[in-house]
Amino acid sequence: MKNRKKNAAEVISILRKNNVEDIFSDQRLCTNNSAFFAIKGNKYDGNDFIDDAINKGAKVVVTQEDICRSSTSACLCIVENIHETLEKCVHHFYPNIPENVILVTGTNGKTSVVHYIRNFLKHLGYSAASIGTLGCISDHNIKYQSNLTTPSLVDLRQTLHKLAQKNVTHVIIEASSHALQQRRLSNILAKVVVFTSFSPEHLDYHKTVDQYLKDKCIIFTNNCSNDTKIVVHEEVLPKIKDVIKGYDNVIVYGNTGKVKIAIQKSDICGQELLLQCGKTDVVYKTSIIGKHQAHNLLAATIAISQLGADISKLSFLAQQITAPPGRLERIAKNIFVDYAHNEDALKKVLQIVAEVKNMHQKIFLVFGCGGDRDKSKRAKMGVVANQLADEVIITDDNPRNEDPDFIRMAIKSSCPKGTIIPDRKAAIQYAIDTMSDCDILLVAGKGHEKYQIVKENYIPFSDKAIILECINR
Known part of the structure; x- marks a missing residue:
C-alpha cells in the first residue's frame, strides 16, 4: 500500500512536533534534531544517503520517492514535489532577511561589484555582508560549506537568517544563472539589482545562449518589485530591454549617457577615474587596474546611491579599496x-x-x-x-x-x-x-x-x- 503524500503544511507541522531545529539537503551536514530532504540531483541521489543522515541525527526524512522503511528511528515524510516543499519549509524555519538586499548578476563582474559594494557600505558605517564566490564575508563568523557562486537554497536562507539576527542591514548576493533557474533565490525581493555583463557561458548546463539569457532574466520576474532599482550595463541593455520595459527605475551605466565613467589616467600602478553619476561627480584614485574594473566600481557606486548613501564620500574611500581576491x-x-x-x-x-x-x-x-x-x-x-x-x-x-x-x-x-x-x-x-x-x-x-x-x-x-x-x- 502506498503512503499518502503529505503537503508542505503537514510537513512543517511534523517538523515542529519532532522539535526539528535545522534543515539540510546534504546528509554530511545533518546534526541532532535536524531534518534531511533527500533530493535526487544530476550527480547524486539524496535517497542513497538517508541512513547516513539518520546516523548523523536527523529526526525527520523528507523524500519524493515512494519508499517503504519499516524500521527507522526517523519519521518519514513522502511528498509530491520535494523542491516546493523544501522551499516552503526553509522559508518557514528561516524567515528573517536583512532589510536591504542587493542582487548582482552577469557573466563576469559579479564578485568584483559585490566586493566593492560591501566595502563601500562598510566604510560608510553600514552593517553589510556579502554572499557569493568568496563565501560569506561579514564582521560575524557566519560560514557555509559550499563552492557554489550562489549557495544552495538551504545554505542561503540559513545564512541570511543568521545575518539578520546579527543586525546586518545590507546584504549583497551574487546571483548565478544556475541559482536563478533552480529557484535558490525564491521569495527574496531586492532593493537593487545589478546586471554587469552578458556573454556565452555555462552552455554545458543551459544548452543554448538564448536559454542562458532567459535564465539570467528570471531575476526580474522573481526578485524584483515595482520599487526595485535596476542597474544595467549599456552593453547588456539591448539584450534585456523587452524584459525590463515595465520597470520604472532603470539606470544604465557605461561609457556614455548620464551615468558614465572616464578614465583620466591609467598605467600598471593604477588609474584615476571620473565617475559622473547624474548631478554628482566622483573622482577615484585607485591601485586597481582595468577598464572593466572601472565599470565595476561605477556599478557599485550607482547601487549604493540608489540606497540613499552619500557617494560624495567615496573618493577618499576608493584609495583604500583593493581588487577582490583573484580578480586582477x-x-x-x-x-x-x-x-x-x-x-x-x-x-x-x-x-x-x-x-x-x-x-x-x-x-x-x-x-x-x-x-x-x-x-x-x-x-x-x-x-x-x-x-x-x-x-x-x-x-x-x-x-x-x-x-x-x-x-x-x-x-x-x-x-x-x-x-x-x-x-x-x-x-x-x-x-x-x-x-x-x-x-x-x-x-x-x-x-x-x-x-x-x-x-x-x-x-x-x-x-x-x-x-x-x-x-x-
Missing part, C-alpha cells in the same frame, strides 16, 4: 592573478594588461581550462591567448574527471605559440624564471581558489601562494 589581484609589482575562465573574461583582462604595459614589456600568460565544463570554449580561449599574449604557458586548471592531456591539446590546437607544462606549479615557476623584471605575468583561470580539483579530490593549491613561493626563492 596584484601579487607582486607586475604579477597578477585573475579568475578569467571563459573567452570573454580572458580577452578583457589581457586587453587591460596590454593597455597599461609599455612597448618594452612582454605579457606572459599561464592558464588552462576546467574539465567537465563547456568544451567549446577551450579552442576559443586558445585563440585569445595566441592573439593577445606574447608568451603562453598552457597548464592544468581543474581537470575534474576528464583527461587533462585532452583539455590541454584542445587549447593548443588554436594556440600555436603555447608551451605545454602540465603541472601548474611548474608552469608558474617556468614563467617567473623566463620573464624579465619588467615583463608582466598573468596567471588566469583559478583566481581566489585554494584547491585544484582532480577527479573527485580537492587538492590544496593556491596560485597566489605558489607565486609568492616562487618569487621568494
Whole structure:
C-alpha cells in the first residue's frame, strides 16, 4: 500500500512536533534534531544517503520517492514535489532577511561589484555582508560549506537568517544563472539589482545562449518589485530591454549617457577615474587596474546611491579599496592573478594588461581550462591567448574527471605559440624564471581558489601562494 503524500503544511507541522531545529539537503551536514530532504540531483541521489543522515541525527526524512522503511528511528515524510516543499519549509524555519538586499548578476563582474559594494557600505558605517564566490564575508563568523557562486537554497536562507539576527542591514548576493533557474533565490525581493555583463557561458548546463539569457532574466520576474532599482550595463541593455520595459527605475551605466565613467589616467600602478553619476561627480584614485574594473566600481557606486548613501564620500574611500581576491589581484609589482575562465573574461583582462604595459614589456600568460565544463570554449580561449599574449604557458586548471592531456591539446590546437607544462606549479615557476623584471605575468583561470580539483579530490593549491613561493626563492 502506498503512503499518502503529505503537503508542505503537514510537513512543517511534523517538523515542529519532532522539535526539528535545522534543515539540510546534504546528509554530511545533518546534526541532532535536524531534518534531511533527500533530493535526487544530476550527480547524486539524496535517497542513497538517508541512513547516513539518520546516523548523523536527523529526526525527520523528507523524500519524493515512494519508499517503504519499516524500521527507522526517523519519521518519514513522502511528498509530491520535494523542491516546493523544501522551499516552503526553509522559508518557514528561516524567515528573517536583512532589510536591504542587493542582487548582482552577469557573466563576469559579479564578485568584483559585490566586493566593492560591501566595502563601500562598510566604510560608510553600514552593517553589510556579502554572499557569493568568496563565501560569506561579514564582521560575524557566519560560514557555509559550499563552492557554489550562489549557495544552495538551504545554505542561503540559513545564512541570511543568521545575518539578520546579527543586525546586518545590507546584504549583497551574487546571483548565478544556475541559482536563478533552480529557484535558490525564491521569495527574496531586492532593493537593487545589478546586471554587469552578458556573454556565452555555462552552455554545458543551459544548452543554448538564448536559454542562458532567459535564465539570467528570471531575476526580474522573481526578485524584483515595482520599487526595485535596476542597474544595467549599456552593453547588456539591448539584450534585456523587452524584459525590463515595465520597470520604472532603470539606470544604465557605461561609457556614455548620464551615468558614465572616464578614465583620466591609467598605467600598471593604477588609474584615476571620473565617475559622473547624474548631478554628482566622483573622482577615484585607485591601485586597481582595468577598464572593466572601472565599470565595476561605477556599478557599485550607482547601487549604493540608489540606497540613499552619500557617494560624495567615496573618493577618499576608493584609495583604500583593493581588487577582490583573484580578480586582477596584484601579487607582486607586475604579477597578477585573475579568475578569467571563459573567452570573454580572458580577452578583457589581457586587453587591460596590454593597455597599461609599455612597448618594452612582454605579457606572459599561464592558464588552462576546467574539465567537465563547456568544451567549446577551450579552442576559443586558445585563440585569445595566441592573439593577445606574447608568451603562453598552457597548464592544468581543474581537470575534474576528464583527461587533462585532452583539455590541454584542445587549447593548443588554436594556440600555436603555447608551451605545454602540465603541472601548474611548474608552469608558474617556468614563467617567473623566463620573464624579465619588467615583463608582466598573468596567471588566469583559478583566481581566489585554494584547491585544484582532480577527479573527485580537492587538492590544496593556491596560485597566489605558489607565486609568492616562487618569487621568494
